[in-house]
Amino acid sequence: MAQPTPSTAAAAAAQSSNIPLTPSQTPLFENGMTILLNAWPALSMAVENEFGGPDSADKRDWMCGAVADLFSTDPSTDAEDLESFLLQILSDEFETALEDDSAYTVSQQIVKLRKQIASNDHSGLNALTAFWEQHGGKNKPKVQVVRQGESDEEDDGEDEDGDVEMEVDEAPQLVAVKERVEKVVDEDGFELVQKKGKRR
Structure with missing residues (x-):
């Protein structure tokens, strides 16, 4: 019996990781994914500073559900x-x-977690759960907030307390930028209404 070539084996492994999760695997993945998103310093900072308004925490919860739906719809x-x-x-x-x-x-961490759960490997999930419990279910890393037009010279310090180790590379220093819409005035002195800025 012929052995599969490395490329064939890699393709098979990639395909197997994209299969839908079983009913028992799905909640495990969603729990781990939720921890990863809640432990993401940039998102935590946006929520704590209410960049999304007073319901920023609810928007983060909705975001977790949206990611779960994304994988459910397209594994x-x-x-x-x-x-x-x-x-x-x-x-x-x-x-x-x-x-x-x-x-x-x-x-990358979320996709890797899903592949682990799909293969019944719970090592990553266990590490995430332990991390979350050790930090009291909270993640408040020291992250430098930089707004457009302001200096970011102080963004040299790093805090590794917010890193989630799941056998992947450590997350880099995270910096969020609160976008501002500049006023535009036409030649007649009227202010033009600007749409919210999108990521280039």
């Missing part, structure tokens, strides 16, 4: 797809953009 969602999805929500619901790749890092 083949990869890290790049999820990153775009998260960035769009940050822009639309929290009027926030990021200066780093933290959204992709979180997306």
Whole structure:
């Protein structure tokens, strides 16, 4: 019997990780994914500073449900797809953009977690649960807030307390940018209404 080539084996592994989760696996994945999103410093900062308004915490909960629905609808969602999805929500619901790749890092962690759960590997979920319990279910890292037009020279310190270790690379320093809409006045002196800024 012929052995599968490395490329064939890799393709099979990738395909198997995209299959729908079983009814017993789904809540495990959703719990771990929720911890990852709640432990994401950029999102935590947007919620704590109410970038999304007084119901920012509810929007974060909705965001977790939306991510779960995304994978339920399309199990083949990869890290790049999820990153775009998260960035769009940050822009639309929290009027926030990021200066780093933290959204992709979180997306990679979520996709890896899903693959682990699909293969009945609970090591990542157990590590996340232990992390969450040790931190009292809260994550308040020291993150420098930078608004457009302000100096970010003090953004040199790093705090590793908010890192979630799930056998992936450590998350980089996270910085959120609260977007501001500049006033535009036409030649007659009338102010033009501007749409909310989107991530370029």
